[in-house]
Amino acid sequence: MDRNQAIGLLLSGLLLIIYFQFFAPEPVPPAAKEQTTEQSVSSPAQAQTALDNSGSSSEDDSLQLERNRQQYGVFAPAASGKAQEVTVESDDLILTLNTKGGAVARVELKNYNDGEGQQLVLLDDESSNFSLLANTQRGELDLYNLFYQAENTSFSVSEGDTTEVVLSARLDGGSEIRQVYSVPGNGYKVGYRLELRNASGALSSSNIQFLWSNQLRPLEQNMEESRRRSALNYYTADGSFEQLSSLMGDDAEEETIEEPLKWVAMKQRFFSTAIIADESFAQANLKVDSPAEENTTLVKSMSMAVGMNIEDLNNGVLSYSYYLGPNDQQVMTKVAPDFEENIDFGWPVVKWISKYPISYMFHWLEQFISNYGVIIIILVLVIKTLLFPLSYKSYISMAKIKVLKPELDEIKEKYGDDMTKAQQEQMQLYQKVGVNPLSGCVPVLLQMPILLAMFNYFPNAIELRQEPFLWADDLSTYDSILDLPFTIPFYGDHVSLFVLLMTASTILYTWSNNQASTVQGPMKNMQYFLPLIFMFVLNSFPAALSFYYFVSNIVTFGQQAIIRKFVDDDKIRKILEENKKRNKNKKKSKFQQRLEEAMKASEETRKPNNRGGNKNNRGGK
Incomplete structure (x- = not known):
């Protein structure tokens, strides 16, 4: 080796030392190597997706655009x-x-x-x-x-x-x-x-x-x-x-x-x-x-x-x-x-009541009162106050019929099984004393649309959703005080306290009505089964509804107690006796005449059937 070769090798070695000392790349960490390997073996679908999303390759983007243009046209x-x-x-x-x-x-x-x-x-x-x-x-x-x-x-x-x-x-x-x-x-x-x-x-x-x-x-x-x-x-x-x-x-x-x-x-x-x-x-x-x-x-x-x-x-x-x-x-x-x-407001007449007066009243009270249980109570008081004249008229009508009970019992005893004659005599008595036996039912029927309106309004009122009152966590659903380990048919798997209170108050209200009613026998006892039926029906309905009915029954019972204090049966009897004297020679109304004719026709229709039945029976013997 001559001197020039030796110098060349020395300079080459020096350059390598300088390069690796100052310019060589950092070693790749093991994790980075694994990641690079995963990307390189990714599936064609993943590679295409990454390419679409990144837009890193203009050539591949162009190819993808051409494929899209063939399939989507101008939307490519x-x-x-x-x-x-x-x-x-x-x-x-x-x-x-x-x-x-x-x-x-x-x-x-x-x-x-x-x-x-x-x-x-x-x-x-x-x-x-x-x-x-x-x-x-x-x-x-x-x-x-x-x-x-x-x-x-x-x-x-x-x-x-x-x-x-x-x-x-x-x-x-x-x-x-x-x-x-x-x-x-x-x-x-x-x-x-x-x-x-x-x-x-x-x-x-x-x-x-x-x-x-x-x-x-x-x-x-x-x-x-x-x-x-x-x-x-x-x-x-x-x-x-x-x-x-x-x-x-x-x-x-x-x-x-x-x-x-x-x-x-x-x-x-x-x-x-x-x-x-x-x-x-x-x-x-x-x-x-x-x-x-x-x-x-x-x-x-x-x-x-x-x-x-x-x-x-x-x-x-x-x-x-x-x-x-x-x-x-x-x-x-x-x-x-x-x-x-x-929003399901119910049938046409009921819909009008729940959609307008009830809803407007509810939203007006909502502006001043934040407790929806209190709003329901006030709603009951307002409605019952407006309906008080009808309740008063209904009670007076029942009181008049109650005063006439001795005369009505005499008619039943006198004519026995002749129901047609007994009904004719009762109608004549009602006309003489000036009593309309249907007048007690009309006020109740007029109040029914309001009760049905509430039946549709409360289950659909979003204002009551997740609003608590007393023990009820949510007035838009039932208030369960006891979850049953089993399901009772037509009742459910829980016990609603508001429904129990409503049932008890309805029975109390029914008992109060019976005190002024002339209804006797099985029909009088049947009236107590209706609250029990509603106890099953309403057990899974919103607590607001059963609470409204409960408060409504209590207020109605209180109204009747007040009316009873100011209504004297002796005064009513005196008025009826005066009407009886005044109407002694009064002609029958056209309605009463038509009613009696219809009753006679019905009786005449039954008689041939009875005679035919007797003949058949005799023939059988």
Whole structure:
């Protein structure tokens, strides 16, 4: 080795030492090596997904776009992308959207809790599913399967304002599709617009189908009551309200509506989700199904397929609204025409009473009193005061008949088994003394619609939901003081104290009435069975209802005790005797004549049958 070679080797060694000392890369940790290995052996599907989401390879992105273009046409750029959640919070709700599809992914109601005390989730992407199907040049496309982009992922709406959340997607040829949600600062009606810009002819002329399936989760403690009061409701453009509600264990109920619709609502006992047309929907197919009784995780399954007019979208905008909130009459009245019909107020006459005077009185008292048990007591006092003239008239009528009891007994004894003659004599006696035997029943019948109105109002009053009073934790459900280890048929597996108090007070009220009644024999004892029947019927009904009936019975009993103190039977008898003298020669009224003729005709009809029966009997002997 000459001197030049030696110098070259020395310099090479020196350079290697300097390189490894100052410029060599850090050794890779074992964990990093494993991670790199996992990524390298990932499946083709995972690699494609990572590629779609990261957008790291422009060449592969171009290939994917070409494949999408063959399948989706002008919608190809929106066929792949990255999913993100967009949250909008107002005073009343938290609305979550997903850029994958742009549909509603979750709705939370801020002012309500579920049966377990957690913030109420009205729907989420596990229980609810949306589709918006449209025909394109490449076939049917679900517009809720495209990927959209949002300017922000979090929005806050202040009271009195409305925030628009825009989810947009660029299409081929400079076109754009946008979903716009209009969320108010307070309230539960969310506006929706679907806009197609610079894309004339992208969709065919057939209708767009909006699909919504919803698995109603339990929001209340009483599953039986929740199922009984859940239904799929719709309202036609000509003002007709209709309902689908399959019973437990029955087959699914399904209906196709060919006429224009204004709104369709999936209604639970206290909450509803609905779609509302700006003008009208073309038609709809609706379906509701109840699960097996032992299923405790599902109230009902509901679905709708609503036909929308494609011409609106081809003109640029397809718009409608969602309702995602409580069954509150004061709120629903402002949502859409007759939207408060989702609250079951009962039959026509009963509905008018519960929907207007009772509801208005209840909400007026609510402004000043926060305790709903006290509101119910005041409600009873107001109603009983207004009905006091009818109660007084009914008691006076019964007192008059009670005074006539000796004369009525004489008539029964005189005519024995001749019921027709006995009834004729009783009617003549009533006419002479000026007593109408039906006058005691009329005031009671006039009060019945109010009792029935309460029967419908309290089970549907969301104001009572989760409101405690005395030992009742929730006035909207039964007040159980004892859970039974078994189920009693037609009664249940618990004991409601308010129902027991109502039953006892009804028996007391019945006993009080019998003191002024002439009813004798089995009919008098039968009156005590009615309270026992209601004890079974109302045991699982809301505590507010049985508490109202209990307080109503106590007040009625007190009113009758007061009336009894001021009513003198001797004075009543004196008045009846004077009427008897005054009407001694009075002719029978036309009504009485017709009644007697009808009674005679009935008696004549029975006589031939009796004679025929006797002849047959003799012939048999």
